[in-house]
Amino acid sequence: MKALYFESFGGPEVLQYGDIADPVVKADTLLVKTTVIGLNFADIYRRRGHYHIEQHQPYIDGYEGIGIITAIGQAVSEYEVGERVLFVDVPFANAEVVAVPVDRAIRVPARLTDEEAVTVGLQGLTADFLAHDLAQNRPGDPVLVQxxxxxxxxxxxxLLVADGQVVYGVASSATKAQAAYEIGAQQVFRREDDWSSTHQNYFRTAFDGAGVTLLDSLKVTQKRGRTVFYGMAGGNPPKVDPIALMKDSKNLMTGDLWDFLDSAKSRQARADRLFHYVLTQQVQAQPAKVYALAEGAQAHRDLEAGAYAGKLLLKP
Structure with a gap:
């Protein structure tokens, strides 16, 4: 099969495209011929050697994709050859064929295209877990999304707008702020403005995936409110004083999506909930940009440069 692979860690230039051996179907796995593969920033970190990556010779990046089952293991009874499945946490995804453990396969409604499903897949399940497991807000709550x-x-x-919360945001440009207004934000602050001083103790929940802004997020969270920390897109977070949190009765929440996708039943139920938002047009992902898998190095460069605001997809 063809795959995007690398033999040493480094920049996009280490990526190669060529033939490697097909995976072997095991008793509890599905062989999936991929049609669309998701590219995520975690894949950049793995290629650089900063994240854990599964051992393979050569290395194959990627964890998210969708495709058609071409073979099933002897212990598999719930799927058949020819069915379409999505996966969001299966290694070696940057390839024409992926071995998917049966408990990590997700059925997708027929009304969703392959591109739509992968565009909302991993990132949508992350958003769902942040909103419904960690924050647990009520309709009318003011919330901030860094x-x-x-x-x-x-x-x-x-998701928060659909659930009835009043959503504020922080964006780095007027164009990005306008895009946030178009998806229902009540107010969008520019990152360079002093918005945290004018909105101290204001938000019931502040969601922070930037990391470096964590103290600002805690500053604007209400007493007895929650700051949900979920990533370091802007850099490592500063140290947080737990005594200060206790004094102000503020809660710092965090978690790992994989601890909540703890069974095939839970995984499918969460995906079905997410797909309902999409099918009822309460959630609409920005159109994705598609690259051939052979163009994977350029896709990595564009993702690192922030050249496109939407999802980047790879097609075998």
């Missing part, structure tokens, strides 16, 4: 124009931020904001 980086509201990012991949997770856009989907999270729409």
């Amino acid at each position: 980086g509201i124009s990012g991949g997770v931020g856009q989907l999270l904001a729409q």
